[in-house]
Amino acid sequence: MAFKEYRLGSAMVGGSLGLSMIITIFLPSFDLRSAVSTKVALEKQLSAGFDVGFGYADPLLLGINRPITVVLEADPKTGAKFDPPVTAYVYQSGVPMPPNVRHPNDLGKGVQDLSEGLGQIGGVSGSNHSVGQKEGVVFTIGLGEFDGEEVSYIENATATRGWVPEATLAAAGDKNTFKISQGKTEFVVQGCWWCHTLLPEQTQDWQVFGAPPYLGDFNGENPTAFGSDRKAPDLLHVGTRNSSREWMLLHFFNPRLVQVNSIMPRFDYLWGEKDAQGNVIDYDKWRAEYLEYASGKRVYPPEVPDYAPDSEIRALIDWVLSLK
């Protein structure tokens, strides 16, 4: 007998281990980080910041220490009018720097060169970037040329244009301020990914949910929020299909107000305790009136309260509408 099966078995295990080692070492590999960042990737990471999930700067996910996206109609320093308006990403004191400002070599060829050269991001990454800059930084996205091609790059507008966080926020005003980073965290925290994906696939999805992303769209995204299972529409381009803040307001308060048979849960609690006017929101009364409406005893549904500027729902809608 002499343990024939045993020998055969160990030869097979050894052989397959060896083969898989050879495949791993010798087959041509592709370093994901060498993908060149697209403009979408720069917009995503500058608006979301270092980490939109758990992070030491915001351990309880309250939306603190987050970058803030603003749209500027005029230069915050000189007052010169912009046409079209310019989007800027404000990192106040203590806000951790975005991933590729910390690691510019992950931006990819061309984008790294321009971001470090014209964009002057080197000055930022040299400092203590995990807790952010003491004075804060404002970024924009520049457009330059590399090897005869147009390339978008990260610009440190604090160095190139003298923009500082507080003056930039003041120049934008609340109307042009978007809490996209906090909103993306809400997508993670509220479990939206249990039903929604952020990844149209290369099938008939194209026609309904828009084009699938490019590889370079993911540079510097942390975490990538693909979603897990599709029980609901893909949201990657939802802001292009539906840009109505008013519709979002109704739909998040109670999806059945706009889609009668929707299985999406209510997210009314994201309004918090008080509405935009500072009045306490009476959820019990609202729901009682809604049930009367749903059972046909009332002609109109009760009105959805306006949200307070610092409510969680404001951040969530800011993010949803940024998905273009």
Ligand code: HEC
């Ligand atoms: C239980 C599954 C479920 C969860 C959880 C869920 N949704 Fe939905 N959502 C749906 C379904 C189903 C629809 C389509 C019907 C409708 O409009 O209500 C939808 C529609 C939407 C739409 C409109 C999409 C379009 O194509 O116009 C948006 C925006 C949206 N959801 C955002 C969210 C966000 C943000 C969260 C997390 C806070 C969330 N949803 C959580 C199921 C869900």
